Amino acid sequence: xxxxxxxxxxxxxxxxxxxxxxxxxxxxxxxxxxxxxxxxxxxxxxxxxxxxxxxxxxxxxxxxxxxxxxxxxxxxxxxxxxxxxxxxxxxxxxxxxxxxxxxxxxxxxxxxxxxxxxxxxxxxxxxxxxxxxxxxxxxxxxxxxxxxxxxxxxxxxxxxxxxxxxxxxxxxxxxxxxxxxxxxxxxxxxxxxxxxxxxxxxxxxxxxxxxxxxxxxxxxxxxxxxxxxxxxxxxxxxxxxxxxxxxxxxxxxxxxxxxxxxxxxxxxxxxxxxxxxxxxxxxxxxxxxxxxxxxxxxxxxxxxxxxxxxxxxxxxxxxxxxxxxxxxxxxxxxxxxxxxxxxxxxxxxxxxxxxxxxx
Numbered sequence: 001x002x003x004x005x006x007x008x009x010x011x012x013x014x015x016x017x018x019x020x021x022x023x024x025x026x027x028x029x030x031x032x033x034x035x036x037x038x039x040x041x042x043x044x045x046x047x048x049x050x051x052x053x054x055x056x057x058x059x060x061x062x063x064x065x066x067x068x069x070x071x072x073x074x075x076x077x078x079x080x081x082x083x084x085x086x087x088x089x090x091x092x093x094x095x096x097x098x099x100x101x102x103x104x105x106x107x108x109x110x111x112x113x114x115x116x117x118x119x120x121x122x123x124x125x126x127x128x129x130x131x132x133x134x135x136x137x138x139x140x141x142x143x144x145x146x147x148x149x150x151x152x153x154x155x156x157x158x159x160x161x162x163x164x165x166x167x168x169x170x171x172x173x174x175x176x177x178x179x180x181x182x183x184x185x186x187x188x189x190x191x192x193x194x195x196x197x198x199x200x201x202x203x204x205x206x207x208x209x210x211x212x213x214x215x216x217x218x219x220x221x222x223x224x225x226x227x228x229x230x231x232x233x234x235x236x237x238x239x240x241x242x243x244x245x246x247x248x249x250x251x252x253x254x255x256x257x258x259x260x261x262x263x264x265x266x267x268x269x270x271x272x273x274x275x276x277x278x279x280x281x282x283x284x285x286x287x288x289x290x291x292x293x294x295x296x297x298x299x300x301x302x303x304x305x306x307x308x309x310x311x312x313x314x315x316x317x318x319x320x321x322x323x324x325x326x327x328x329x330x331x332x333x334x335x336x337x338x339x340x341x342x343x344x345x346x347x348x349x350x351x352x353x354x355x356x357x358x359x
């Protein structure tokens with residue numbers, strides 16, 4: 001499907017052609033307007049949808065009075081291009097910027113929005129901006145602040161690449177700076193000072209001996225991790241450093257709140273100055289909720305835990321169970337040769353279609 005200047009998105013084409021068209025529309029973070037305009041215009045053609053626009057975030061809803069409402073979301077933005085536009089079809093793979101993360105998932109969602117006219121549960125489709133950059137720009141976060149009613153649902157499904165399988169919930173993440181204090185002196189007389197970098201050895205020892213938890217949550221085993229991801233110290237080649245800062249990343253399971261995760265890091269590094277840089281909450285899988293049970297039954301998939309952090313956590317904070325389910329391998333996201341398998345595009349579309357239609 002070619003998209004010439006001024007043309008719209010044709011949602012009647014198959015999901016592979018639609019993904020290719022989406023890849024060829026530049027939508028780097030903060031520059032999603034063209035794609036948001038095209039998505040809004042395409043969805044407004046369908047009488048069964050009510051379409052709203054918030055910045056470069058587009059929301060389309062069915063209003064059928066069903067007893068359940070589900071939300072299917074995907075972000076419009078990509079990381080910067082890396083000589084990987086336009087798309088390239090090679091055998092069973094479609095290559096191009098955002099193919100996996102997540103133009104393929106957006107294409108699946110758009111096909112459903114256009115063609116599932118009378119779903120057995122009401123659906124909110126959300127296409128949002130700025131997922132790949134600082135969270136303060138995130139379209140979902142902004143919508144949650146300004147119009148949270150548009151995100152209300154019994155289950156949220158984010159079309160994050162998950163190899164066409166279901167990854168439930170997500171782990172939380174935080175970063176902290178652990179500081180070792182020393183005393184400066186000339187390096188010719190090191191006994192006159194206290195070397196802060198040498199003192200960081202105790203921090204490394206604690207990390208080396210740390211045994212991360214592997215808790216079970218909703219029948220899924222999550223694997224936590226506490227890791228040093230950076231270290232800095234020293235001001236000159238002839239000065240004993242009086243400060244060394246180790247940056248720590250803690251990935252914590254959904255059975256911990258953010259307060260509990262912060263307290264745990266303080267406990268591990270008791271005796272040191274600990275300053276938290278950022279923290280994002282975990283999301284519980286919510287596998288016992290009826291909407292989730294029905295979705296698992298419809299797909300026949302065995303859920304796996306999500307070890308990375310995704311926007312499902314935003315829904316968990318609102319009390320909504322959320323899953324990651326989308327075409328594409330997350331390990332190739334942001335790579336120059338990013339791709340999505342054609343069979344995953346088709347299978348994700350069919351599984352979601354069957355669930356929404358209760359086939």
